[in-house]
Amino acid sequence: MYIARLPLYIYSMASSMSVADARQNLAEAIKRSSDGPVFIERRGHRAAVLISPEEYERLLDALEEAEDAEAFDEAIAEEGLNIPWAKVRADLGWV
Numbered sequence: 001m002y003i004a005r006l007p008l009y010i011y012s013m014a015s016s017m018s019v020a021d022a023r024q025n026l027a028e029a030i031k032r033s034s035d036g037p038v039f040i041e042r043r044g045h046r047a048a049v050l051i052s053p054e055e056y057e058r059l060l061d062a063l064e065e066a067e068d069a070e071a072f073d074e075a076i077a078e079e080g081l082n083i084p085w086a087k088v089r090a091d092l093g094w095v
Contacts, residue, residue: 016041022050 015032016039022029032038033050040048051059089095 014039016046018042019047 014037038050039046
């Protein structure tokens, strides 16, 4: 399965903050997320990522496209009866 990856420049724009800082400065964390992902760290390890709603929608769209492409590839790979194009056109009323 294809997994959407963030462009490398996004990682360079990413910032991080501890869970305690995020809790105390939630408004600032949200503001920073509009410029790029904000990694929330617990004990020095990434525990969560805060992203903007626009980035979230973009990632969902990319995931949906990847899932559609995977489903298409699986459908094409299926063995089965081939239907002539002329019959498909006739069935759809495109004749």
